[in-house]
Amino acid sequence: MTTLDLITREDLENFKKELFEELRKLKIDGADKAQKKWLKSADVRKMLGISPGTLQALRINGTLRFTKVGNILYYKNEDLTKILEENLTETY
Known part of the structure; x- marks a missing residue:
């Protein structure tokens, strides 16, 4: 970038919109994966x-x-969450 290249307010606004759109897509994709109702054995082993x-x-x-x-064996995601919460220990 040379001293003649300027970033305008409009450039920054466009960048912000693009950035937030990408972040929204990532958040939605991550939420879909986390909300699976049924998990396969490999998923459970990896999770635990x-x-x-x-x-x-x-x-x-x-x-x-x-x-x-x-x-194929399937496990309920809510059962895993329940087991993890029941075995939660407090550390100080």
């Missing part, structure tokens, strides 16, 4: 940071409810 064996143990001992369609 656990192994397939640990997930299986949670199913077997009844900690985590699931449903099976064909060979």
Whole structure:
């Protein structure tokens, strides 16, 4: 940019509008992913940071409810949230 290049108020307004539009799109896309009602095993393992064996143990001992369609296991997002909130510990 040289000393002759000027940024006008209109340029800044246009930039602001474009920036906010992009941020809105990102927020909407992120909200859609977070609001999935049913999650697959891989999603649950990633969310909780656990192994397939640990997930299986949670199913077997009844900690985590699931449903099976064909060979795919599905878990309710609200069940995961409930389990996480029940096991929430306070740290100081």
